[in-house]
Structure formats: C-alpha cells, structure tokens
Amino acid sequence: MRKMLLSLLLLASLVGSLALEDLDGKAFVFPVATKTARVVLKPTIPRPLTNFTVCMRVLTELTRGYTLFSYASKRTANEILLYSEKPNQYGFYVGGPGVLFNVPPKFSNSPAGEHVCASWESATGLAELWVNGQPLVRKSLRKGFSVSPEAIIMLGQEQDSYGGGFDINQCLVGEITDVYMWERVLSPDEVVFAWHNYPLPDYLINWKSLSYDIVGDVIAKPALLSAQRAG
Ligand SMILES: *[C@@H]1O[C@H](CO)[C@@H](O)[C@H](O)[C@H]1NC(C)=O
Numbered sequence: 001m002r003k004m005l006l007s008l009l010l011l012a013s014l015v016g017s018l019a020l021e022d023l024d025g026k027a028f029v030f031p032v033a034t035k036t037a038r039v040v041l042k043p044t045i046p047r048p049l050t051n052f053t054v055c056m057r058v059l060t061e062l063t064r065g066y067t068l069f070s071y072a073s074k075r076t077a078n079e080i081l082l083y084s085e086k087p088n089q090y091g092f093y094v095g096g097p098g099v100l101f102n103v104p105p106k107f108s109n110s111p112a113g114e115h116v117c118a119s120w121e122s123a124t125g126l127a128e129l130w131v132n133g134q135p136l137v138r139k140s141l142r143k144g145f146s147v148s149p150e151a152i153i154m155l156g157q158e159q160d161s162y163g164g165g166f167d168i169n170q171c172l173v174g175e176i177t178d179v180y181m182w183e184r185v186l187s188p189d190e191v192v193f194a195w196h197n198y199p200l201p202d203y204l205i206n207w208k209s210l211s212y213d214i215v216g217d218v219i220a221k222p223a224l225l226s227a228q229r230a231g
C-alpha cells in the first residue's frame, strides 16, 4: 500500500513536471531586483533554427537595461537575447553579436507596457523588431548562421553563461505576459495579430500551453497589462 502510494506520488510529480499550463490572462510578476528570480521555459526545439520570431508583452518602470528573453547555448550565452538597453532602445542578439533598435517615442505607450516582437531569418540575415505592432528599421545580423536547439531559455535574468552568470543590474523588475515563439518570420499582419493576442499557428513557445519552472521570487498573477489595455 505504502509502495503504491509512493509510486503514485512519483507519477504525480513526473506528470507535474511535464505539465503544460494555460497562462492566458496571467503574467509572471518579478516584484524585486534579484540575481536569482527567473522563469525557465522548457519548449522542445526540434532542430537548429534558421527562422524565428519571439514576442512578449512587458510592463516595467526600469530605466536601466533589463532582459526580456535569454536563450543560451553552450557555445554562446547570447544565442538569442532580447534586451532593453535603455528606454526606447532594444538590443537583439543572435549567435553572439547584436544590433540596436531605436523606438520612436510615439510607438511606445508606457506605462501601459510594450508588446515587442523580434524576428530573424538566416538566409538574408535580416533582423526585425516590432513595438506595439509597428515596425522599426530592419537590420542585418548573422547571415547564414543557425541557432542551436540545445538551449536554456529564461525570462527575468540575463545569462552570461549556459544557465548562469546573472547580474542583478540586468534582471527584470515588473511583469511579463503573452510570451510566444515561432519557427518562422511572422508577416506584418501576423505581428499585429500577435499584438492583439489572436492565436497564430505553429508555436515553439505557447503562453497558452507552457512548460516552465519558476526559480526564486516570481509570482504568476492575473496580468495588469493585456492586449485590450495595450491595444
Ligand atoms: C526559412 O525561411 C526561408 C526564407 O523565407 C525559407 O526558404 C526556408 O525554407 C525557411 N526554413 C525553414 C526551416 O522553415
């Protein structure tokens, strides 16, 4: 009986760790600056990426740099990095190097938060960044490269090494919601759909079916920013 109970508990914990959770309408809240608090995302990346788009909605008062999305491989901590360098400037890094995008103040609607999408295409090396459904000037980044599928992916902390090397001055304080990733470059219409939180096919990371681990002081709560408020 005791043995059966133990195996049931073991089964429950296995199922728990593999569970996909629908976080629709919720956000991860990072209430204080730490160099530990993070959410580790555990999607299956089936093969090296030659096209991708990653989107999320962020609400913060930070004026220092902070990380939105940190995807580290063993060869480089900045395999994919989306980083707010300062207000109205984003850095987008692929395979190490990065490019900067300057956001015209009229595109941003802080303090209601910003919806950010970044996409990259290996064949052309074109990198795009969209804020609240509006495009910034395209940049050239890592033409011909492919992104390693063996990655540690996290929100809240910026990895300087594979799964570690955090800096309290680069953490997110605020909240993040509607995190999605696709293995393709979204069309302009699709980016607007993503901004309004309409479903799009072929997710690698799906906020409505998310496999993740919370480490440290992160709280899942009803989102204060939403497509309705931001849009
Ligand atoms: C990536 O995009 C290029 C250019 O649009 C396309 O030719 C290629 O088939 C895509 N690769 C994958 C794996 O989807």
Ligand SMILES: [Ca+2]
Pocket: 158, 159, 160, 165, 167, 170
């Ligand atoms: Ca760093």
